[in-house]
Amino acid sequence: MRYLPLTSADRSEMLSVIGASSIDDLFADVPEAARLSGPVSGLPSHASELAVERHMTALARQNVVAGEVPFFLGCGAYRHHVPxxxxxxxxxxxxxxxxxxxxxxxxxxxxxxxxxxxxxxxxxxxxxxxxxxxxxxxxxxxxxxxxxxxxxxxxxxxxxxxxxxxxxxxxxxxxxxxxxxxxxxxxxxxxxxxxxxxxxxxxxxxxxxxxxxxxxxxxxxxxxxxxxxxxxxxxxxxxxxxxxxxxxxxxxxxxxxxxxxxxxxxxxxxxxxxxxxxxxxxxxxxxxxxxxxxxxxxxxxxxxxxxxxxxxxxxxxxxxxxxxxxxxxxxxxxxxxxxxxxxxTLLGEKGLRGLAGINHAAAVAAADRLAAVPGVRLINESFFNEFTLDLGQEARPIVRALADRGILAGVSLGRLYPGADALANGLVVAVTETATEEDVERLASALEEILA
Structure with a gap:
């Protein structure tokens, strides 16, 4: 199918039929703060294919790869091993x-x-x-x-x-x-x-x-x-x-x-x-x-x-x-x-139950270790592979400090519930089969240093 661009007259006629005065009216439900007022910053208006490739590669290097650091993020998205x-x-x-x-x-x-x-x-x-x-x-x-x-x-x-x-x-x-x-x-x-x-x-x-x-x-x-x-x-x-x-x-x-x-x-x-x-x-x-x-x-x-x-x-x-x-x-x-x-299908019922058992055992061990950190309280009486810690102080800056040390410690409740002061000290930690004992110890040791 050929691409047939619309003329200005075509656009005006279409807007008139639907009762909109401008194309901007079509984005009225998008909060103004979320709309771009100009080109994306940091990108040139045009560049060669080679330059674009280099630029995008440089941007990608700013990401932290989940599998390369101790990773305890959860809250609805979990890192598991996929065959x-x-x-x-x-x-x-x-x-x-x-x-x-x-x-x-x-x-x-x-x-x-x-x-x-x-x-x-x-x-x-x-x-x-x-x-x-x-x-x-x-x-x-x-x-x-x-x-x-x-x-x-x-x-x-x-x-x-x-x-x-x-x-x-x-x-x-x-x-x-x-x-x-x-x-x-x-x-x-x-x-x-x-x-x-x-x-x-x-x-x-x-x-x-x-x-x-x-x-x-x-x-x-x-x-x-x-x-x-x-x-x-x-x-x-x-x-x-x-x-x-x-x-x-x-x-x-x-x-x-x-x-x-x-x-x-x-x-x-x-x-x-x-x-x-x-x-x-x-x-x-x-x-x-x-x-x-x-x-x-x-x-x-x-x-x-x-x-x-x-x-x-x-x-x-x-x-x-x-x-x-x-x-x-x-x-x-x-x-x-x-x-x-x-x-x-690869797991089967037995494999799924085995995977669940590994997750739970790892999470229990991690919860015990982290709850032993002075100033940290485990709030859960029961959990599967995810639990919440009360850090005794606002969790968001602590999460940032841990990230600076190469540890993705979990999801702060202050991020999920901005403005809810009663939840600001909460940190949700997910421990799957991909988290090693060494990962847990790195998190616990770093947390002890930061909270000291």
Whole structure:
């Protein structure tokens, strides 16, 4: 297709039709502080290919490679070892260039992969069914809230204080256009979760309760009483899992009665990649399947009795009439879903449980060592591979001082909750199988020096 540029008259006519006075009006929803007022600073207006390559390489060298330093960052994005075979297989041409199967009968390989992915996700989350992936964890969380609204015909969602603030932010952005009321609160720097608050807040207007498991501070809790309380009021329990490896060691949300379970699948098969692309997971009870967004692949037989795969449900607006769509999701991050499925297949159930055990053991050892640092308090009574420390003073400058020493110590709660003084001393530390005993000792020793 040739590129046909628009003339000034063309642009004026298009703006007139949609009722905009200028192109700038199209960006009205983007905060002014986030918009560029001119060219990107530090880049020349033009340069040769060789010069551009050198310049970009110099910029890239300013990054810190996760695998080259002690790395304890988490809070929804985790560094795990991804076998080389995962990257090798997803780069096969028939997978790498595949797109949405609008003609599913000729995309049997893609459909089979998605069918296997759905099976793995449903078993992992403890749900009856799972869809063929979502964009990422945060948007999957919002899609679940919208799904609850359609099912219950109610418009109030109660969000746990332990839900990742970025997920809350995405939900708030979307709720502006649907009219959903979102009730939330800041977490306390303590071992107690807010399940009692959530149970007390459920009323006849509640569509759903959204809880993260493990939560943003790494705390775990039995969700069964919350599920029962929500369902007694004909509301739904939505559980959010940002670290799916945890489900190799702890009970799945579906087992505890969650109606919808969503999550971020990045931990399995997908690298950190500067924050994306990632892959969203979604499963639910079978009775709600027709309200799931995205797509659902199924297994059948053809006229000759041969096994085949079909696109059983296509509820997004790219497949059906817009007014009948449950979502306008425009990508299911299919290549990342494939990476997830390959890695999960390589692990198997025994391998996943083994990996989870290694993560938990490493985190327990690290928590014990760091809690022994004078002035540091471990707030968690239970956790998987992520826990929160109270450093006794503001965490952000300490994190910066550790970074200057080549140690990425974790995520300060002051960064996640700017202006929340009660959380400023908190540091969330994630310890996966990639963190060595030497890494933990370097962190602990450096922390002792800084806090002395």
């Amino acid at each position: 080389a075979s995962v990257d090798h297989l997803i780069q096969r041409g028939e997978f790498l260039t595949a797109y949405t199967p609008y003609q599913p009968e000729i995309a049997q390989g893609t459909l089979q992969m998605l069918f296997e992915f759905q099976t793995q996700v449903a078993r992992l989350l403890g749900t009856d069914v799972a869809n063929a992936s979502m964009y990422d964890g945060s948007t999957a969380c919002w899609e679940a809230i919208g799904m609850a609204r359609r099912i219950t015909k109610r418009g109030k969602a109660i969000l746990s204080s332990g839900l990742h603030p970025h997920y809350v932010s995405v939900a708030r952005t979307m709720a502006k256009y649907t009219g959903d009321a979102l009730e939330t609160a800041l977490p306390d720097l303590s071992a107690e979760t807010d399940l009692d608050r959530l149970i007390a807040a459920i009323d006849d207007d509640t569509s759903c309760v959204v809880v993260q498991y493990p939560d943003i501070l790494g705390r775990t809790a039995d969700l069964t009483p919350l599920a029962e309380a929500a369902q007694a009021k004909k509301a739904l329990l939505i559980a959010v899992v940002t670290e799916p490896v945890a489900l190799g060691a702890i009970r799945s949300p579906g087992e505890m009665g969650a109606d919808i379970v969503v999550g971020e699948g990045q931990s399995i098969g997908v690298g950190l990649q500067f924050g994306g692309p990632y892959v969203g997971l979604m499963g639910c009870k079978e009775k709600y399947i027709r309200q799931m967004p995205g797509r659902f692949c199924g297994e059948t037989v053809d006229a000759n009795g041969k096994r085949g795969f079909v696109l059983t449900l296509s509820t997004r607006e790219q497949h059906i009439r817009r007014e009948k769509a449950t979502s306008n999701i425009c990508t299911n991050s299919g290549l990342c879903a494939l990476a997830f499925s390959i890695h999960m």
